[in-house]
Structure formats: structure tokens, C-alpha cells
Amino acid sequence: MEHVVLSREESRAKREAHRRAKPPASLPLVYWPDDLESYTPTDHTREAYERAASWWRGLPERQALKDYVPVDREGYGQGLLLSGPYGTGKTTLAAAVLLSSWFNGRTKVMFVRFVDLLEANRPQQSYIRPDGLEDVSDIERAHDIVKGVRETDLLLLDDVGRGKASEFAAGVIEDVIRGRYLAGKPTIITSNLEPDEWKGRYGEGVADFLYQAFADIVYIGGPSLRGR
Template identity: 30%
Template sequence: MATDPRVHALRMSEYGIPKRLRGLRLNTSDAPWKSECQEWVDNLRDHYVTDKRPLDQYPEDWSQIGKGLLFLGPPGTGKTSLATATLLECYFEQRVPVYFLAYADYVSMSIEQMSLSDRKEPEAIARWWQIEDALNSARTAPVLLLDDVGKEHRTKSGYAENELDVLLRLRHREGRPTLITSNVPPKDWGVIYHESMGSFIQESFHMIKMVGSDRRAA
């Protein structure tokens, strides 16, 4: 039975998909990398671990489990657009729940939530739970699009760097793939984030290096 379009509309908002990106799909994209993305979507069942499928029915090569896509390139090359089209394909075609969050928002919400933890006013408690919901979706959604890694505000405490490590490793360990967009070149991941991050992203992500001029300027 076809899903009522109103249900899809409701889900788009629940999944945090920005309004202007909700119509994006891989079959209408003209990005040269779209077939790589489609192939990944077609193989999603080998990347995502669900209790509906016994582990012995996964391919012997477990390196595919939790494997995500890393969209790399300078601003305006279409990373967010292509990653969102890929994310929406997971929802519409593979029928799994998805979630979209800018990494900067993940960090600022985590910090705000800590500042609310001792507050007793109903508004503060409601906001704490609202944030908890969003952070929890980012941790547990079958597929997460983490947008603009590298644009978050980083301080001496290393909080943002550490949280990225925790979030990505948790998702990977649980067999929940992540789509990342970033302008941080692969060689810098181990420098900006934890030293081990460089090898982690090489092993756990298929990289899509996007080149071209800024499409916003066109």
C-alpha cells in the first residue's frame, strides 16, 4: 500500500531534513558521483545492522558493516545536496528512518544540555528533553547525515573533537552508517581530531572527493 504523502511530509520534519532539500533524489541529480551513492544505497542492508536480519546472514567481509560515505570537497561543490539525496534514497527506497544534523548543532546542543542539567524550571526541563531527543536520534538513527564536519566551533578543551570521535565510533560499532560532508582533507583528520581519526575514517568510510567550481557562484 502506498504511503500517504502527508506521512512523508511529517517524517521529513521529524528527521530534521531542511525544507529546501526535501525534494532531492539521486535519480534527478546530475552529480558525476551519483552512481557511487546509488550503489551504496543498494547495498545498505550490508552496511546497516538490524535485528530483523541474523548476523550470520551478513557477508563474511564485516568491513562493510557500519561503512558510511564521506563527501569531501571545498564549499559549494554540492556535498550537502548529494548527501541529502543519498539520505532520502535510504528512506524512500530502503525504508529506514534517517536523520539530518549539522555537526555544529550537535556540539552546541550538547553544551546547552549540560548547562540545563541542574535547572528545575519546566521550560528548562522541556528544552533538556528536546535536545535529548535530537542527540539520541543522531546516535541511533539507522542512517545519519552529519553535515559540515570541520565547521563546528572548536575550543582548547577539545570537546567538539572528542564528541565527534565518540559519536562516529558509537555509530560504527553498532552498525549504523553515517554520511558526512566536510571540507577537511583526509590528511588533516588525524591532526584536527584524535590522532587515530585519520585511520578510522579511511577504514570506515568510502570517500567521495567532490571537485568543481562553487555552484553557488554560478
């Protein structure tokens, strides 16, 4: 899917039209409908906001194809990684980036919590109820998450690093990052892990691949904004 950046007037018209319609089904309503234009950075998030906005504005150029060949071979499919302590506004900013693409109207977007993606990748036999029957609704939801993560144009994978480290979790995150990058599909990730902490949790291969799969890795520090 082509990523485009509309003019300010076109973007505003699209935004107003979308606000009157339903938000993306996967997006928690707490983040609706604030995109990058309506986002108000704090002193601690201003640099991150500017870098995130720059990454978003560069999407059309990085995703451009000529005769089915990426014009920017290095940048094609590269995502955005926002890292930092809990409560510093990473997800709010990432959701604003996601909605900016949604409001531009030509991008399928998806918001998924990392813990939900791990749950969706559990073996199917784990969905057997105590009465011995399969929980069909949970199986269908898991299928929709896995399929959406693989196919959506722009994915926001939230809170990577939460939970216990395991080979299973490492395999899931590597499949997502590597698979989407090789498919030319950008991914936005938020994480409490700094880049040098990925090696200890998910392995050297995943940690090293971050610098190929992400056009920018942005740290957001400062005090927690929750409850303020």
C-alpha cells in the first residue's frame, strides 16, 4: 500500500471526516483522535516528537517503488522504535503517528499490545476449555491478530519487553521485526527496553537487526506523565 503525506488542508479534511466515522478497530479509544498535528509535546517529549514526525513525513519517500523495485533499498520497510521508562508518553506519541497515516486515508493500520501478540501465538491446544471443547472465539481472535500483524501496512506494537524473557517471546518478536521489514512493511514499536538491553532479553541477532529494521531509535526520558 502506498504511503502518502497530504497537504495540511487535505489532511485536515480527512481528519474531520474520520473523526465523524469509526476509529481503527484495534486502537484503544483513549488515543483517539489525536494525530501528530493535534499532539502537544512536553519539554521531555519535544525532541522525540520532532523525530517521530520526521520519520512519518519520510514514509512516502522510503516506501516508493519504481517498476516494483524500492527506490530507497535501505529505507524500504524501516520502522520507528520509541524506548524509555514507563509513563513517559511513548504510546501516546506512537499512536499519534499511527493516526496521522490513518487520517491520510491510504494506509491500513493496526495497534497490538505485545502481550496480546504473545497470547495469540500460543499453540492452539492451549485454547481447550475445561470441558474439552475448543474456545472458538479465542482461536478466531488469535488468528485475526497474527494475520493482521503480518499483513497490515503500518503496525504499532506496544510495550515490547513487558513480561518474562523467554525463547518463545524472542522468537515472536524476531518473526515480527524481521518478517515485516523483509516484506517492506514499517513497524512502530514502543518499549521500556533500551537498545543495548534487547540483547540480554531477545538475543544478539534481534538486537543487531534493530539497526537495520528501524530508521530511527528514539529515547524518551523524563518523569512519568501518568496521573498528571
